[in-house]
Structure formats: structure tokens, C-alpha cells
Amino acid sequence: xxxxxxxxxxxxxxxxxxxxxxxxxxxxxxxxxxxxxxxxxxxxxxxxxxxxxxxxxxxxxxxxxxxxxxxxxxxxxxxxxxxxxxxxxxxxxxxxxxxxxxxxxxxxxxxxxxxxxxxxxxxxxxxxxxxxxxxxxxxxxxxxxxxxxxxxxxxxxxxxxxxxxxxxxxxxxxxxxxxxxxxxxxxxxxxxxxxxxxxxxxxxxxxxxxxxxxxxxxxxxxxxxxxxxxxxxxxxxxxxxxxxxxxxxxxxxxxxxxxxxxxxxxxxxxxxxxxxxxxxxxxxxxxxxxxxxxxxxxxxxxxxxxxxxxxxxxxxxxxxxxxxxxxxxxxxxxxxxxxxxxxxxxxxxxxxxxxxxxxxxxxxxxxxxxxxxxxxxxxxxxxxx
Numbered sequence: 001x002x003x004x005x006x007x008x009x010x011x012x013x014x015x016x017x018x019x020x021x022x023x024x025x026x027x028x029x030x031x032x033x034x035x036x037x038x039x040x041x042x043x044x045x046x047x048x049x050x051x052x053x054x055x056x057x058x059x060x061x062x063x064x065x066x067x068x069x070x071x072x073x074x075x076x077x078x079x080x081x082x083x084x085x086x087x088x089x090x091x092x093x094x095x096x097x098x099x100x101x102x103x104x105x106x107x108x109x110x111x112x113x114x115x116x117x118x119x120x121x122x123x124x125x126x127x128x129x130x131x132x133x134x135x136x137x138x139x140x141x142x143x144x145x146x147x148x149x150x151x152x153x154x155x156x157x158x159x160x161x162x163x164x165x166x167x168x169x170x171x172x173x174x175x176x177x178x179x180x181x182x183x184x185x186x187x188x189x190x191x192x193x194x195x196x197x198x199x200x201x202x203x204x205x206x207x208x209x210x211x212x213x214x215x216x217x218x219x220x221x222x223x224x225x226x227x228x229x230x231x232x233x234x235x236x237x238x239x240x241x242x243x244x245x246x247x248x249x250x251x252x253x254x255x256x257x258x259x260x261x262x263x264x265x266x267x268x269x270x271x272x273x274x275x276x277x278x279x280x281x282x283x284x285x286x287x288x289x290x291x292x293x294x295x296x297x298x299x300x301x302x303x304x305x306x307x308x309x310x311x312x313x314x315x316x317x318x319x320x321x322x323x324x325x326x327x328x329x330x331x332x333x334x335x336x337x338x339x340x341x342x343x344x345x346x347x348x349x350x351x352x353x354x355x356x357x358x359x360x361x362x363x364x365x366x367x368x369x370x371x372x373x374x375x376x377x378x379x380x381x382x383x384x385x
Contacts (some may be wrong), residue, residue, distance in 0.1 A: 004063030004083040007042045008126035010100040016134035033110035050111030067113045069206040078252035088245040102127040105149040107158045113206045118153030137161035144169040155179035157370030163189035172197040183305045205267045207258040209246035222277040238270040291323040309337025318383040329355035332364045
């Protein structure tokens with residue numbers, strides 16, 4: 001039988017208030033996404049944290065569980081995976097020092113896969129695990145320092161809030177980042193906050209778990225080399241396919257967007273492999289045709305977010321009678337930087353791919369996962385302005 005999750009004898013779990021939560025057998029297979037809920041399900045053959053209004057997971061042939069996707073379009077989907085698919089990567093990440101003596105923190109709610117992964121990995125390998133999602137970012141940062149946290153799992157959106165305040169986290173040794181790439185300004189802010197920490201960015205998906213891992217040697221525009229145990233190929237259209245021990249079993253409710261082909265999985269990303277590194281262009285579902293040329297908004301968003309005065313960016317298409325579509329960028333940050341940004345974009349992208357306008361928003365809509373809510377932005381977009 002495939003190995004399942006365990007509570008290591010040296011593992012300890014703490015909630016945001018600093019209270020220790022011990023293993024418990026109370027509750028069923030569907031529990032709240034809290035420290036108490038997590039303490040109830042480690043060791044169960046089937047479970048889900050959160051989505052309490054959804055049907056309970058159906059027991060399978062081996063230990064399994066459900067978690068949720070956190071994409072930027074559509075409602076989160078329940079996905080089913082074997083517990084062994086995560087245990088396999090726990091063995092790899094033990095090489096990062098996750099284990100007895102380590103103090104692990106997660107910032108997000110356990111209903112999202114990155115936070116759930118970090119918490120279960122820490123308990124499985126014998127670390128202290130601190131769940132900080134209930135705290136404000138300034139209090140999270142203070143908790144990291146006060147509790148001597150050594151390993152942190154976070155998204156760029158969470159790090160952006162965390163790194164904006166004063167104080168350093170001297171004991172932090174590893175920051176494992178998932179969700180999207182760090183822009184240079186945020187990378188420097190994290191280094192200032194945690195001067196002794198290594199930054200390790202991974203590209204992955206709830207359906208695939210780890211796909212690539214980036215470090216200091218990774219080219220700036222790449223998402224890294226294949227994570228240990230992962231095979232990557234791109235087909236003639238540029239679609240990225242992966243095969244690994246970490247893939248999910250399937251969707252537990254409505255059909256999702258991931259596709260299988262002869263044991264290989266695609267989540268719809270378009271990219272290329274070059275010198276062993278993976279470079280992503282964007283999701284096939286977001287690709288836009290402008291004057292008969294394919295354009296990926298994610299590439300332009302990443303570029304804009306590296307520019308002075310920008311905190312967040314989203315690039316959306318609007319209909320155009322001449323070109324089919326043109327692009328507009330919604331931006332959070334300092335509107336005084338607009339003239340320089342537009343000049344830089346036109347110089348680097350050309351007239352075709354460069355957004356026709358910047359629309360500044362300070363109340364940025366986000367999903368519970370911290371990712372940009374693209375549908376909310378689309379609903380607020382009016383063009384021409």
C-alpha cells in the first residue's frame with residue numbers, strides 16, 4: 001500500500017496565537033482548515049480540509065486526500081491525489097533541512113495547497129509547524145522573528161505584504177516560494193527582511209505539485225530546472241507536459257482544465273526548454289491574438305512588475321476592429337511613473353504587444369489564495385477610457 005501522512009514523534013503544531021495543538025481523532029473526513037482540523041486528519045486514509053459544503057471524499061484503494069486549486073480564473077476545483085504523491089517530494093525537501101529542529105511557518109490558509117503542503121510536510125518530517133494565516137502581515141513578520149522560524153512557505157503576494165514592514169528575521173534559512181515568480185524589487189525586499197535565507201522558487205500547480213525549482217544560478221526569465229524526479233517535454237505547439245511521481249489522481253468534482261496523455265500531464269502552459277531550463281510564455285487559455293500574432297499577457301505582466309513604481313499588473317485584451325484585439329494594462333502603484341513605463345514598454349515590446357493604456361487601481365481584487373482576481377478586473381474594465 002502507498003505510504004500515507006504521519007505525525008512524526010518530534011513534530012509539534014502551533015496555531016497563530018502560539019497555542020500548541022496535539023493530534024486528535026475527533027471529527028470526520030471533512031474538517032475546517034484550521035490547526036485543530038489538521039491535527040484531526042493526519043493519519044486518516046481519506047480527508048479534506050475546507051470546502052465543508054462539498055461532498056465528502058470517497059475512500060480509495062490507498063491513502064488519499066482532496067485539496068483545492070487556486071487559479072486566477074473560475075471557482076477553485078477540488079482535486080484528488082494520493083498521499084504518497086506528496087510523501088515522495090517530502091523525501092526531496094528533507095534535503096533543505098526540513099525535519100527535527102526546523103521551525104516551519106506557512107502564511108496562507110490550509111484550504112490552499114501550498115500552505116497545506118508546507119504544514120503536512122513539516123509534521124511528517126518532524127519539524128515545529130506554525131500556522132500564521134490568522135495574523136496581519138506585520139504580526140506575521142514579528143512572529144517569524146520571535147519564534148525563530150527557519151523555513152517559510154509563501155506566495156509572492158504574501159511576501160509582498162510581509163516584506164513591506166520593519167525588522168528582520170535572522171533565523172530564517174529558506175523561503176520556498178510558489179505561485180509566480182518574484183520580481184527583482186520583491187526579491188531584494190525579502191533579502192533585506194531575511195538576510196540569511198536562501199530563496200527557492202518553484203513552478204508547479206495543484207494538479208502537478210513541483211515541476212521546476214529555481215535558485216541563484218537560474219536565468220532571470222526562467223522558472224528553473226526540473227525538480228528532482230520530474231520529466232518535462234514540450235510538444236510542437238509549445239505546450240508543456242510533465243511526468244513525475246507527484247501528479248494528482250484527478251478532479252473530484254467538475255472536470256478541470258488539466259489533460260492526460262500516455263502518462264504525461266499538461267495544465268495548459270506554453271513554454272520551451274533551453275539548456276535544461278524551462279521558460280514559460282503563459283497559459284494557452286489566456287493567449288491573445290493581436291494583428292494575427294499570438295501574445296501571452298503573463299509575459300507582459302511580469303515585465304511591468306519589474307518596473308519602478310509598480311506593485312501589481314494585469315494585462316487584459318479588449319476588442320479592436322482593426323487588430324482583432326489590443327491590450328490594456330491595469331496597474332497598482334504610483335501613477336506618476338506612467339510616462340516612463342509606457343516609453344519603456346514600447347521600446348522593449350514594440351507597438352503591437354505594448355499595452356495601449358495603463359489604468360491605475362489601488363484597491364486590487366484578489367482571490368483567497370492571494371492571486372489576482374482576473375474576472376473581477378475584467379468586470380471593472382471599461383474601454384475606451
